[in-house]
Structures are given as C-alpha cells and as structure tokens.
Amino acid sequence: MKGIFSVLVENKEGVLSAISGLFARRGYNIDSLAVGETDDRSVSSMTIVSTGDQRTIDQIEKQLNKKVDVIKVRRLDEAKSISLEMMLVKVSCTPANRSSLIELCQITGAKIMKVSPKFLLLEYHAEPEGVEDFIDLIKSYGILDIQRTGTISLSKT
Amino acid sequence: MTGAEAMVKCLEAEGITRVFGYPGVAIAPFYEGLYNSSIEHVLVRQEQNAGHAASGYARLSRKPAVCCVTSGPGATNLITALATCYADSIPIIAISGQVSSELLGRDVFQEADMTGATRSFVKHSYLVKDPDDLPRIFKEAFYIASTGRKGPVLIDVPIDVQNKKLSREFKYPDEVNMRGYKPEVKVNLQQIKKVVAALDKAKKPLICAGGGVILGDGEEHIRAFCEKFNIPVVSTMMGIGVMPKKHPLYFGMLGNNGKPYANKAVGRSDLLIIVGARLADRAIPKPENLVRRVGVIHIDIDTAEIGKNMGPTIPLVGDVKDIFEALMEQEIPVADQSWIDELEEVKHSTVDPRVFSDKLVNPNLLVQMLSEKMDDNAVYVADVGQNQLWSADNYVMKNGRFMTTGGMGTMGYSIPAAMGAKMYDPSVQAVAVCGDGSFQMSMNELATIRVNQVPVKVLVMKNRFLGLVREYQYNTYDSHYSGVRLYDWPRYDKIAEAYEMPFFSCSHDADLEKTLDEFLACPDACLMVCDVDSEDRVK
Ligand SMILES: Cc1ncc(C[n+]2csc(CCOP(=O)(O)OP(=O)(O)O)c2C)c(N)n1
Numbered sequence: 186m187k188g189i190f191s192v193l194v195e196n197k198e199g200v201l202s203a204i205s206g207l208f209a210r211r212g213y214n215i216d217s218l219a220v221g222e223t224d225d226r227s228v229s230s231m232t233i234v235s236t237g238d239q240r241t242i243d244q245i246e247k248q249l250n251k252k253v254d255v256i257k258v259r260r261l262d263e264a265k266s267i268s269l270e271m272m273l274v275k276v277s278c279t280p281a282n283r284s285s286l287i288e289l290c291q292i293t294g295a296k297i298m299k300v301s302p303k304f305l306l307l308e309y310h311a312e313p314e315g316v317e318d319f320i321d322l323i324k325s326y327g328i329l330d331i332q333r334t335g336t337i338s339l340s341k342t
Numbered sequence: 343m344t345g346a347e348a349m350v351k352c353l354e355a356e357g358i359t360r361v362f363g364y365p366g367v368a369i370a371p372f373y374e375g376l377y378n379s380s381i382e383h384v385l386v387r388q389e390q391n392a393g394h395a396a397s398g399y400a401r402l403s404r405k406p407a408v409c410c411v412t413s414g415p416g417a418t419n420l421i422t423a424l425a426t427c428y429a430d431s432i433p434i435i436a437i438s439g440q441v442s443s444e445l446l447g448r449d450v451f452q453e454a455d456m457t458g459a460t461r462s463f464v465k466h467s468y469l470v471k472d473p474d475d476l477p478r479i480f481k482e483a484f485y486i487a488s489t490g491r492k493g494p495v496l497i498d499v500p501i502d503v504q505n506k507k508l509s510r511e512f513k514y515p516d517e518v519n520m521r522g523y524k525p526e527v528k529v530n531l532q533q534i535k536k537v538v539a540a541l542d543k544a545k546k547p548l549i550c551a552g553g554g555v556i557l558g559d560g561e562e563h564i565r566a567f568c569e570k571f572n573i574p575v576v577s578t579m580m581g582i583g584v585m586p587k588k589h590p591l592y593f594g595m596l597g598n599n600g601k602p603y604a605n606k607a608v609g610r611s612d613l614l615i616i617v618g619a620r621l622a623d624r625a626i627p628k629p630e631n632l633v634r635r636v637g638v639i640h641i642d643i644d645t646a647e648i649g650k651n652m653g654p655t656i657p658l659v660g661d662v663k664d665i666f667e668a669l670m671e672q673e674i675p676v677a678d679q680s681w682i683d684e685l686e687e688v689k690h691s692t693v694d695p696r697v698f699s700d701k702l703v704n705p706n707l708l709v710q711m712l713s714e715k716m717d718d719n720a721v722y723v724a725d726v727g728q729n730q731l732w733s734a735d736n737y738v739m740k741n742g743r744f745m746t747t748g749g750m751g752t753m754g755y756s757i758p759a760a761m762g763a764k765m766y767d768p769s770v771q772a773v774a775v776c777g778d779g780s781f782q783m784s785m786n787e788l789a790t791i792r793v794n795q796v797p798v799k800v801l802v803m804k805n806r807f808l809g810l811v812r813e814y815q816y817n818t819y820d821s822h823y824s825g826v827r828l829y830d831w832p833r834y835d836k837i838a839e840a841y842e843m844p845f846f847s848c849s850h851d852a853d854l855e856k857t858l859d860e861f862l863a864c865p866d867a868c869l870m871v872c873d874v875d876s877e878d879r880v881k
Contacts, residue, residue, distance in 0.1 A: 194522075195521070195522060199457060199458075199469070202458070202461070203461060206461050206462065210462045240649060243649060244646065244649070244650060247645050247646035248646050250645070250646075251644070251645075251646055252522065253465075253466045253486060253520065253522050253523045254522050255522050256521045256522045257522075
C-alpha cells in the first residue's frame with residue numbers, strides 16, 4: 186500500500202539527513218520526498234510518499250514521531266487529500282511532428298516554456314498518476330531531459 | 343563566562359558530581375573547566391569504557407550519567423558504547439570535543455563527523471554552533487535522555503565554541519520547550535478497559551517483563567500487581583531482576599537461551615501481557631506465531647515498539663508505574679491457582695538434558711553459589727558469551743540488580759559497567775562476571791579500578807576459548823573451530839600482580855565455596871579466575 190506523510194520538522198541542518206537516514210536504516214522505501222519552508226521559517230514541511238505493507242506504513246509514522254526534530258506527522262488519505270507533482274521536460278521534436286506535440290500540450294494543459302529547433306521545454310503538473318500518463322504520451326517523441334519535484338500533498342479538510 | 347565554563351555549570355545544575363572520560367586537545371577547554379570545578383573526572387583507559395562506566399552508573403542511579411571524549415579517534419572509540427546504550431535504552435550524556443567550527447567539513451586532523459556517524463545510535467544529538475545555546479542544549483539533552491524511552495544523547499562541541507564567551511549571563515533554564523518532543527503520555531482509560539476485559543476472559547494470563555520495567559522503576563508495581571491477581575511472570579534477559587528468583591509467581595527467563603519451562607509457559611498461556619520488552623529475535627524467534635494462539639497485551643512507553651516485531655495486540659502506551667497504578671484499581675478476577683499449579687508441574691517435570699564436566703568448575707553451580715552468597719542488594723554485571731547465558735540462567739536474584747547488555751551484546755561491558763555502578767554507590771557490592779575473551783576486551787580498566795580504589799570484584803570464567811562462538815561452530819560447522827582459541831594467556835595471577843590486586847583461583851567444584859567466600863570477603867578490588875571446561879555448553 187501507499188503511505189503519504191505530511192511532516193512538519195524543525196528547519197535545521199541535519200534534519201533532512203536524519204529523516205532520510207531513518208528510511209535507509211530501517212529499509213523503508215521513499216518513493217518521493219519534497220521539502221520546503223513554511224510560513225514560519227523555523228519550520229519545514231515535507232511530503233514523503235512511501236510504499237509498504239500495513240505494518241511498515243504504521244511503523245514509518247511511529248518512527249517519524251519519535252524523532253525529536255519532527256514536530257508533527259500526518260498520514261494523508263489519498264481520497265481525502267490533494268496531491269500534485271510538477272515536472273519540467275525537454276521533448277525532442279522535428280518540424281514535422283512539432284504541431285502534433287503542441288496540440289497534445291493544448292489538450293493536456295502542459296505549458297510550453299521554451300521552443301527550440303530540436304525540442305520543446307514543457308512544464309506540466311498534475312496528480313502523480315496524471316504525470317505518469319503524460320510521460321507515456323510524450324515518450325514516443327523522445328524525452329531528452331526530465332526533472333520531477335516529487336509529490337506534495339495537503340488534506341482537503 | 344566561556345562555553346567550556348558554561349558546560350561545567352550545566353553539569354553542576356544537573357547535579358552531576360562525576361564524569362568518565364579521556365581528554366585530547368579538542369576537549370581541553372572543557373577539561374580546564376572541570377579542573378576548576380568540584381566535579382570529579384575519572385580517567386578511563388579507553389573511551390568505549392567511559393561510555394560503559396557511565397552506563398553502569400546510570401543504571402544504578404536511575405539517572406543520566408556523563409562521559410566525555412575528544413574529537414576524531416576519541417569520539418569514534420566511544421561509538422560502540424553509544425550503540426550499546428541505545429540498544430539497551432540506557433540514559434547517558436556523551437560530550438565530544440570537535441575541531442573548530444570554521445574547519446568543519448574540511449577533513450582536518452582529528453575531525454570525525456560525530457553527529458553524522460552516530461545518527462542511528464543515539465536518541466538525539468547536537469552539534470553546538472553558539473555558546474549561548476549551551477544551557478538550552480544541556481537542559482534538553484538531560485531531559486531527552488531520561489524521559490520517554492531512555493537513551494544516549496550526544497553533544498558535540500567545537501573547540502572554538504568552548505573557548506568563546508557567552509554574550510549574555512549564564513542562566514540554566516528551568517524547563518524545556520521542544521515542539522517535537524512530548525514524552526509524557528496520559529494513560530488511556532479506554533485501553534485500560536480493553537485490558538481489563540481481556541484479563542476478565544483469560545484463564546491463563548502470563549506477564550512477560552522486560553528491561554523497560556526496570557528503566558521505568560516499575561519492579562515494585564509489577565510485583566504488587568502479579569501478587570494481587572495471582573498472575574505468573576516470566577522475564578526477558580533485560581528483565582531479570584524484576585522478580586526475585588524464588589518468588590512463587592516467577593517462572594524464569596524466556597527465549598532462545600532461557601528456561602524451557604518459561605517458554606512452555608508462554609506457549610500455554612492464553613493471554614500474554616508484555617511489559618517493557620521489544621521481544622526481539624532472541625526472546626521469541628517467531629512472535630507472529632504467538633498472536634494466532636493467544637491474546638496479547640503490549641505495554642510500552644515507546645509506541646513504535648508496539649507492533650514492530652509482533653502482530654496485532656491490545657496496545658497500552660505509557661509509563662509502567664502509571665499504567666500499573668491504574669490497573670491495580672480495576673476489578674480484575676484473581677487468576678485461578680490451577681494455572682500456577684500447572685506451571686509448577688511443567689517446571690518440575692522439565693529436565694535439563696545438558697551434562698557438565700565434573701573435571702573443572704561447573705558454571706551453573708558457580709553462578710548459583712556466587713549470587714546466593716552475594717549481598718542482598720548487590721550488583722551483578724554479566725558480560726557476553728556463554729558466561730552471560732550461564733549467569734542469566736542461574737543468577738539468584740534477591741533484592742539487587744542484574745545488569746548486562748541484552749540488546750547489543752557488547753563484549754567487555756562488565757568490568758567498566760560494574761566499576762561505574764560501584765562508583766555511584768560504594769556501599770553496594772559489585773561483581774563483574776566475564777569470560778576470558780570479554781575480560782581481555784576491557785582488562786585495561788583494572789588500572790582505573792586500582793588507581794581510584796574502586797573495590798569491584800572481577801570473576802573470569804576461563805575456558806580458553808571464545809566459548810559461545812565455539813559452541814556455535816560445534817553445532818553449525820561440525821566442530822571446525824576457527825579463530826576462537828585464546829589459549830592460556832595472559833597469566834591471570836600475573837595480571838592481578840601487575841595491578842597489585844588480590845588474586846583467587848579455583849579449578850574444582852570442591853574448592854568453590856571456600857574460594858568464593860574469600861573472594862567476597864576481600865575488601866579490595868580483586869580478581870578471581872575459575873577454570874571451566876570448554877566442552878560445557880549453554881544448550
Ligand atoms: C565486541 C564483540 N565482538 C564479538 C562478539 C561476538 N561474540 C559473542 S560471544 C563471543 C565469545 C565470548 O567469549 P568469552 O568472553 O571468552 O566468553 P565465553 O563465551 O567463553 O563464556 C563473541 C566473540 C561480541 N558479542 N562482541
């Protein structure tokens with residue numbers, strides 16, 4: 186199963202490595218990890234997505250809670266939260282297939298950030314599965330470079 | 343006031359009167375601070391033993407104890423002791439010197455990334471950047487080490503921070519304020535009701551007491567509870583000491599190396615009440631299987647322990663004393679005497695299939711006789727190996743303490759830990775019992791014992807082998823004894839002579855009583871060696 190954790194931590198050096206070290210040491214997966222400051226500069230917010238069986242996901246929550254620098258852990262229910270991921274991608278294209286790629290962008294809502302003779306640089310954001318679907322769609326053109334932010338999530342309530 | 347002076351003041355504010363350590367340049371300002379204070383510094387002979395000594399001190403005092411080391415190799419030498427305290431949940435504060443802040447990360451002489459290296463072996467750690475933070479950090483460190491699930495906390499202090507002056511007047515905080523650490527848990531009355539309901543239905547309840555009971559000062563509570571409701575008790579290795587050996591409701595240590603009848607008791611019970619034990623692989627090899635057969639109540643201060651090694655249970659999180667105070671007030675049926683009778687029956691019908699050599703000293707007899715003869719409130723520190731398992735199996739707990747490292751199993755623990763305990767309370771008899779291998783891992787501390795006149799008794803079970811590994815090779819590798827021979831050196835009498843300590847030795851059961859009497863009567867630190875047959879086994 187998938188576990189989405191929204192974690193508030195002290196914004197101090199060493200905290201990110203303490204958290205990632207916890208996952209490494211206990212053999213938990215990190216599918217994605219996104220970190221940023223909050224409105225309170227002394228607090229950072231992380232969204233961590235992991236997969237494992239029920240016991241592992243429960244343990245992750247408890248082990249995160251044990252860390253002194255972890256202020257709050259919330260486990261997000263996929264159905265009751267909004268998750269988004271953003272990516273930047275360079276898609277190769279030729280004069281012949283450029284217009285079909287542009288059309289694809291219009292349909293999917295991907296934004297064209299730069300046009301060059303050999304590629305388009307696109308920005309796309311969606312819920313994580315949508316990002317995967319979009320990648321499938323553009324694969325046939327040839328992906329030259331790609332950067333993904335990892336999932337960020339907030340509960341709807 | 344400099345940072346170093348502030349560090350000393352913080353220790354004084356915490357009531358620390360003694361620290362165990364080993365200096366170097368990177369911690370020298372702090373040592374200058376110690377020089378000018380009333381805190382006694384005990385110079386050990388290797389940093390790991392400063393940590394073990396602090397562990398023994400903390401276990402007996404039931405409060406955090408302090409050790410201090412220099413940067414680089416001094417700090418890395420300490421890591422094994424930190425890992426040992428972490429595995430055994432022992433509260434110590436480790437202070438390490440560090441290279442100057444502006445040199446951090448440049449791999450200069452004697453720099454080791456201590457906070458990074460110890461991340462998975464400490465409960466929490468600090469790299470101090472500003473001397474003004476020291477009072478807060480020390481206050482937090484002592485609080486973190488000694489509350490919730492206890493454990494070691496590291497404070498790494500660069501030399502420039504020790505030398506720099508505080509920009510404001512020193513004030514030790516009265517309280518801590520950490521957003522991310524709130525160890526107090528209120529007993530959940532809803533859960534207490536579930537526990538009571540389970541006990542109501544149970545015909546064969548059994549308490550399994552772990553080291554957490556002792557760490558939570560809950561021995562009296564468990565004894566009172568089991569007596570009130572007539573519930574039998576088994577313990578893990580770390581839980582030895584929760585119950586006196588001869589208590590009618592006590593059925594020994596469970597696990598791989600425990601009493602077969604304790605394991606049978608677990609198998610036959612219909613409700614297992616685990617208190618302060620993580621039930622690692624050595625205690626119950628396949629805990630998942632248990633859950634299917636019996637109901638399980640798991641009581642622990644650490645939520646993460648519940649369900650970590652074992653499937654669904656009735657969890658009850660909190661302080662052992664609070665929980666058992668609450669449970670004492672509940673209406674719980676007194677368990678039927680027939681269950682106790684059944685366990686008695688099992689106990690008496692279980693025969694020990696092992697045969698011990700009669701040529702040399704029988705280790706079972708040795709431990710029984712020694713612990714029977716020791717003072718009521720004595721401290722017995724068992725090392726690691728066959729000797730540890732024989733100790734755990736035969737130790738006669740009266741009203742004292744049995745200490746060992748059940749979680750990490752670090753050879754060489756017993757001598758420094760017994761020294762630490764004895765230094766905390768000189769009125770208590772303290773005996774370290776070790777193998778000839780483990781003795782040699784920390785025999786250098788005989789100097790510390792000698793110099794500081796700490797009358798610790800050290801008893802070596804000499805079988806000329808790394809016995810437990812040899813036994814494993816006997817069982818698993820067709821007696822291919824690889825790398826386990828210790829032979830006959832050192833000459834123990836000469837070792838004792840070198841440290842000017844009284845020496846006792848015994849090679850036959852017939853002489854055992856007399857020699858033990860002399861050994862225990864000796865007012866000074868002393869060494870005793872018992873020859874044990876290398877063929878004697880724990881299983
Ligand atoms: C520091 C350390 N190194 C290695 C081991 C592995 N080990 C466990 S028991 C043991 C043998 C201990 O030998 P000895 O102290 O002579 O005790 P005996 O088993 O003979 O009683 C060893 C090597 C360990 N537990 N700790």
